[in-house]
Amino acid sequence: MAQRTLPYLQSPAYSTTAAVTVLNEPRPYRLQSSDVLSIRVQSVQTVLNDMFNITDTRNILAGGDPSTLFLSGYSVDVDGFINLPTVGKVKVTGLTLEEAQAHIQQQVGKFVRDANVLVKLLSFKITVLGEVQNPGRYFVYNAQATLLEGLGLAGDLTEFGNRQNVKLIRQTATGSEVVLLNLTDPNLLRSSYYYLLPNDALYVEPIQARAGRANANNLGIVFAGISAVVLVLNYVKLL
Numbered sequence: 001m002a003q004r005t006l007p008y009l010q011s012p013a014y015s016t017t018a019a020v021t022v023l024n025e026p027r028p029y030r031l032q033s034s035d036v037l038s039i040r041v042q043s044v045q046t047v048l049n050d051m052f053n054i055t056d057t058r059n060i061l062a063g064g065d066p067s068t069l070f071l072s073g074y075s076v077d078v079d080g081f082i083n084l085p086t087v088g089k090v091k092v093t094g095l096t097l098e099e100a101q102a103h104i105q106q107q108v109g110k111f112v113r114d115a116n117v118l119v120k121l122l123s124f125k126i127t128v129l130g131e132v133q134n135p136g137r138y139f140v141y142n143a144q145a146t147l148l149e150g151l152g153l154a155g156d157l158t159e160f161g162n163r164q165n166v167k168l169i170r171q172t173a174t175g176s177e178v179v180l181l182n183l184t185d186p187n188l189l190r191s192s193y194y195y196l197l198p199n200d201a202l203y204v205e206p207i208q209a210r211a212g213r214a215n216a217n218n219l220g221i222v223f224a225g226i227s228a229v230v231l232v233l234n235y236v237k238l239l
Helices: 046-052 057-061 066-072 097-108 147-153 186-190 208-238
Strands: 036-042 081-084 088-091 116-121 125-130 136-139 161-172 175-181 201-206
Touching (some): 036 046, 036 081, 081 097, 097 116, 125 147, 147 201
Parallel strands (some): 125 201
Antiparallel strands (some): 036 116, 081 088, 125 136, 161 175, 161 201
């Protein structure tokens, strides 16, 4: 692979003497159906708190199985509602986490005196496939994640990863959209796709050298097999 294709975000404008500012305001994520929320209520009425706080997600995040969060969190149904004990259904789709937190606190406050509500998104997961060190599904426990952070979770690209042709597959209300991203282009920092969204998938295509090496390995196996057959036939003839 040519050296010029390896470095990310290549630009002659970067220097060691002054920082280069790139403006790219992240868009806040708005809740959708199938999202899973952690909702914790804090107040002086501890008995009522326990009614809402299904489980302590902090212990799970510290070292437990993230999949259990889906069993203990509040799922957003197809109509955009979560179902809270006593409070009932509360619509949250289309709201940011901050807006949802304020709205849920208002509804819980009708039943719990001086309640403070904390809302976190549990279902922020991404999938990274292809030519990366550790392909798989990863949970993100921050409110925001970038493309580079997502690739970092998977251990970065392998030597055979095509840095100029990374596919981002994103689910939308009408289906899936696919966009090609060039990691060597500094304008990536300005792209609206630089920030990942829940359920995004990244696929790193292999460079041509990967296919060439695989073919060479296959040919080596074929030739080794032919050589073994020839040796066996010669041995049989000697007998």
